[in-house]
Amino acid sequence: MGGFIAASSKHAPVVAVAAVLLAASSAGAKDKPWEAIPQDLRASQEPLELVVHLKQQELGVGSDPGVARDSNGGIIGALIDAGIDSSSRKGATATLSAARDIFKGPDAEALLMDGIRESVRPISWIAMREGGALHDNGDEAKSALLDAARGPYLLDADCSYSISQRFQAVYAYCDLAIAAKSGDGKPADRWKPANLRFSHFVETEVALLNPASGIQGRRAQWTANSAALLRSSLERALAKVGPLLAQRLLMTEGDLLAAKAKPKARFVTAYVGMGLEHKGQVIDGFDNIVGKHHPNAGGLMLLYKAGTDGALLLEKDNNFYHNFAVEGPEPEADAD
Secondary structure, rough: OOOOEEOOOOOOOOOOHHHHHHHHHHHHHHOOOOOOOOOHHHOOOHHHHHEEEEOOOOEEOOOOHHOOOOOOOOHHHHHHHHHHHHHHHHOOHHHHHHHHHHHHHHHHHHHHHHHHHHHHHHOOOOEEEOOOOOOOOOOHHHHHHHOOOOOEEEEEEEEEEEOOOOOOOOEEEEEEEEEEEOOOOOOOOHHHHHHEEEEEEEEEEEOOOOOOOOOOHHHHHHHHHHHHHHHHHHHHHHHHHHHHHHHHHHHHHHHHHHHHHOOOEEEHHHOOEEEEEEEEEEOOOHEEEEEEEEOOOEEEEEOOOOOOOOOOEEEEEEEEEEEEOOOOOOOOOOOO
């Protein structure tokens, strides 16, 4: 199978009738979204059905998905488009096209789906849909999936993978959402953020430890040696997001409360004149951290012991952010 991934320099659950009724009453109550999957779903005899979406067919380019959450719109999206256009004017298009050819959809999808399937297999109250990832993540398609779900809820993991348009890091990301079959308004409204029962994301970032100071230099680091670093880093990120997804679904309210006592950490990526950051409690990997680093491309990142797996943060909104750093080829000076 083709390779992908590794760098982070943010320099950076039918049930018994009683169980069904309990679940339905929970949906009707909907005082607030779940921060953790409630016990009645975990104990249900009918598992919570999981579907995975991967719309893209090639490596994407854009901002940190966990910071922008929707990298295709708004001010952030406009800045991304401007950055891509700028890179194109400097001759980046040919190199980027070659890199995208390395990571065609089937390989990325296989890595992503294998990682998610293996990670959720031990969870008795989750049943992942057989087959590959779904590619139509539009409102009507998701509404039809919800209507066809075996139970009263459906869990959707809408995933993506990308490289920063400033070539500082690669990302793998899954937006997790649970919608209820019952609901007011139009059928597609059940997937609107305000109507979701659960809405959190998991993200892993692999960043350059030693980024060149300019965009062209960083692009060269990722694509050197037939894009070996880009390939290995993407592989790492896509393989990691499945375990993160399972870990986040398994967290109880007690786990989330206990995490708040963990030590804090912060990552910052310098981006088009702004500092975009991830910060929160380090729930895994605190002992891997050996220091902080301000790379010459700007930002703040953490340094890790050799052979360790970076660090996992639980952010303020109870999302998962995993950070890892890799060293690229020695950067060459450029004129960006």
